[in-house]
Amino acid sequence: MIQMSKFKKSADLDNVKMVDFYRQMLYIRMVSVALRQSALKMELKCPVHFSFGQEATAVGVGMNLKKKDAIVITHRSHAPYLAKGGDLKKMIAEIYNKKDGTSGGIGGSMHLNSPEKNIFCSAIVSGGISIAAGLALSFRMKRKNNVAVAFFGDGAVEEGGLSETLNFAALKKLPMVFFCENNMYAVNSHISETKAVHEVSRIARAYDLPAIRIDGNNILEVYKAVKTAVNRARNSRGSTFIEATTYRWLEHVGPRFDHISGLRPEKEVRKWISRCPLKSYEKYLLKKTIINNKEISKFKVNIERRIKAAWEYMDRSPYPKLKQLEKII
Amino acid sequence: MIQMSKFKKSADLDNVKMVDFYRQMLYIRMVSVALRQSALKMELKCPVHFSFGQEATAVGVGMNLKKKDAIVITHRSHAPYLAKGGDLKKMIAEIYNKKDGTSGGIGGSMHLNSPEKNIFCSAIVSGGISIAAGLALSFRMKRKNNVAVAFFGDGAVEEGGLSETLNFAALKKLPMVFFCENNMYAVNSHISETKAVHEVSRIARAYDLPAIRIDGNNILEVYKAVKTAVNRARNSRGSTFIEATTYRWLEHVGPRFDHISGLRPEKEVRKWISRCPLKSYEKYLLKKTIINNKEISKFKVNIERRIKAAWEYMDRSPYPKLKQLEKII
């Protein structure tokens, strides 16, 4: 099993930025905690895929992107959506299927689209990868200096659409990052049941793309790898494949734990929880006195306030009506 | 450009076998010449993709297979069909769309199916690769000692279905051979226009499959590589990927030359014709006195006779009627 790597501060990072990483991860975690409560209370009426344990991957990407850069995300949408600057209020409203949700409430958690923030989403496994390549192509053709990032899981690597897109991206040197969160599971299938080779980044190498496998629970490592990849893309040097190893704590869909229902060994789950990307980084920052507990508390209060506001916004929003939808097809 | 490799006789080959190789290639070539005449006379009423220049690949595979082994072939079907022991008469009748064709005349050149010989065909690029894997799976499940070979071109490598199948074949150690005839063109697109990496076998390595790139114009090299692969498969050691570099002499579909219409450089075409898999091997056999000119003439007479009989068979066969087809869907 992958060992948690050491945090290493690279020269280009200042304390402000490093604290930002933390705050973003904390924010995503706290929103997830609140949403999980909603799910447990059976308030959510659409399938919800949580990202507990996968905050560093999302934030490591998000912190490298500009608003006009694009990401295409998956069914496991919350963390990358928020990390890319997606509106929290609209996300909560969407997950509650309210009219002021980011997709008007009719998409739910699996369709967190926010075109104004260049966030696109597909709940079809691998479906978004080629779409991200298309966005990258549009940046090239419109001579924009932007980058497109495709988020996908280890499961998506099994779909041929990835290979098709890798070939095209490599051929055309598209300004794109393939970002695979390898959490070793697709629904309940462990990677060993469905893959001949577990190091998924090897596929990208077959297309002569630079491919790197990193510890996806280490925010500094993720940030650095994505930075390099995004720079390459912005400087017209083509696409990069990043495989970030990580783990999801909860069941595939829903708010519960898999070891409770016997789907995964408790030991495995606990081991990964002990490698929490947020907690481990917090410890590191505290140790290096880059942050102190008072600041953390302040962050929490602040985030709590935003969360409360988001729920209030959602509460005030009505459900959409079918009549209103007729115009949009 | 790939240089023609030297013929090297491996220890397991006797002269009889080596002459067989030659006779098979000659047979395929002579049938193709006859069919080309039919095409030039506008007698063929379906699209015909010729294999001039690609005889060694087909024969190198065919000579390694038993009747109960399966192959799945493509739009460029004649050579592998004949090399696997497909019936000549039925093939000619099929290409002329006659009732006694191998598919009852309704498939034509792009659907040379012969289930009784375990030859299956699809004219959809890459479509047959996974079907071959399924045949391999059936051999495994039925505990048969057989092997399935998927024929496909360099173009098919671009379709995601190949990657999907590679993963499954590697994961399940299927008794299968991936046999790619890399003739560097898909219709009129040169491999450099559509692929980031021209050595297509690299993709198989990403799935930890043994992958080998060979000179597909050298029958001895093809035979040897396929032998190794087929043995691996028969001995439950899994799949192999073979990339055989070669070249098609004629236009993508039809009986003419591409350099006449300006689609490919004449120099390139001529260069490859000078590396004719049949002629070069003939020269080698003559030089090694494994064969003499008299024998060759005898073969030719014999093959001419078979060809004549096939055309007569075709001539006698009626066209099918729609009414008869209603039962078969």
Next chain:
Amino acid sequence: MRLISYAEAINEATFQLMDKNPSVFVMGLGVTDKSGVFGTTLKARAKFPDRVIGLPIAENAMTGIALGAAAGGMRPIFTHQRMDFLPMAMDQIINHLAKWKFSMGGKGSAPVVIRAIIGQGVGGGWGQACQHAQSLQAIFAHIPGLQVVMPYTAFDAKGMLIASVCNDAPVIFIEHRHLHGLKGDVPRKMYEVQLGKAAKLRTGKDVTIVGLSAMNIKIKIAVDELSKYGFDAEWIDLRSLKPWDEKMILKSVRKTKRLIVADTGHKSFGAGSEIIATLAEKLAGKLKGVKRISLPDMPVPAGPTIEKEYYPCANDIINAVFEMYGKKPVSNREYMKDSEPEVDFKEAF
């Protein structure tokens, strides 16, 4: 009387098929899971672990593999958790599976059964949205060489799965998530329900109501309610969509002169269009009223309230009959809700 659920009927049929014929096997995402695709692969998995094969997520190649295995003499049952993933496999389904036998001039056979589940929350708040709740039967039914079945009862689920697997031509076997929990009287032994035959579930003279899959839940309510208003409806569960039982429907509509087709898919170019067009060809001039009840021509929205608006309900069927008889429509969407088995959020995938 032996009441078991629709899901259990499939579970049992699968096991019995595999027990009887060693060529039958199950493949699909999640078929080896503890939950066993809503419980339908559990028995097979327990008894024949070698013949229950979990798959990578690669629908197109896996369909080709099913086809190749069938060409090699196996009889795969390829299970999909959602019908929405079949578009990934369309090349293998449309260009290969459907044409296999034909392109060999009739010599080959491809006995592949593809189980596809419609992920609709017919009236509840299941929120699957536009990529997880499609009902694409019309597409498959359009392709010559494919058979399409949509059993409604547990009895038919078992009998039609057995008939499908024993059939030499490919079958798209369509389930509806809301049917899995429905119980019915299912014999223990193996039996076949012939493909292509509809089932008359109620005899009547005023209108013919043809239902597909879970729409029969709503028709059941509607015909009872209609009888209170004095309308005597004939209710036919179509069961097989391709081929469909033209004879039975024709006979019924000759009598009633009115036809309603209630379908789980989109209206335009949908399953209902075919039934109605065929009847119109045969009975032009004699028909007094025809109508499709189906999903709007709009992707499926998610949301607890909008789904209720979106999916048709018993009330819509009742009103369609009223309209044919020039009676004022009633408005009581409650006719719908009773019919909905609750679906646990746990199973939202």
Next chain:
Amino acid sequence: MRLISYAEAINEATFQLMDKNPSVFVMGLGVTDKSGVFGTTLKARAKFPDRVIGLPIAENAMTGIALGAAAGGMRPIFTHQRMDFLPMAMDQIINHLAKWKFSMGGKGSAPVVIRAIIGQGVGGGWGQACQHAQSLQAIFAHIPGLQVVMPYTAFDAKGMLIASVCNDAPVIFIEHRHLHGLKGDVPRKMYEVQLGKAAKLRTGKDVTIVGLSAMNIKIKIAVDELSKYGFDAEWIDLRSLKPWDEKMILKSVRKTKRLIVADTGHKSFGAGSEIIATLAEKLAGKLKGVKRISLPDMPVPAGPTIEKEYYPCANDIINAVFEMYGKKPVSNREYMKDSEPEVDFKEAF
């Protein structure tokens, strides 16, 4: 009067679109070839080589790339040599392209035009067989969010391609190989032919004949022949299949009470089924005869004689009208052959 071919009309429209709007580009297999997809991409290629992009053979991902490019503000025209290759791309078409705008609650747009060519040898010996001659429009028309057009004249080919590219929603733009050579009067300037509107090509009172794509070639012969027999047919070229011009057809059939739909696809669950079902719903009781003329429910066979049997011809249309009027059928398959432009074997791909 400026006579140019259908293929040339597309060639010109593509060039003009690209000239006017730098966001328009062409992508597809073979678009950079000398032959330029039957000559339709040559002008674009000559003038804007950077915006004519040859592709690897990877229909699904390439469709996603077209969609992503459109989401990024481009307007791709994605060309396929055969409609038969679209099943490869069904996931991106059905699950993504068609749902793009909807799944954003109406905010996004995906102005992708997919050009798909039907490879049928309508009556000649083109021998494309079952994997290269399909006509799958009914499938696309069933999916909410897609528009489907099938121009018949050179004039419409140009005007509808321009309208499609300028439209914000995805369009499946379906050509027929046999139309490419047909000439028509085509203005040099840019113009749009509104999607969703049919074209009345002949006014008549005895029967309404609705044609799709190349079937209009046969209708043209049929209506002339019918007039010799004293039947005054109204001929409507549907042009747009989704949405289709319900208003015009309804008005016509109210008058003629008889409807024939001639389609290039398979009959069952086909395009004609929808038109007829809709009309039956609206005019039940008033219709005196309806009939579909389409391909049999059988994959396309190859062969010079069997193709003539397989494809419907003008004679079939004439007989459909005769049948509606209780007149004995005639048998003269020659009505078909004249209508066939010769297709050179060279272009068999």
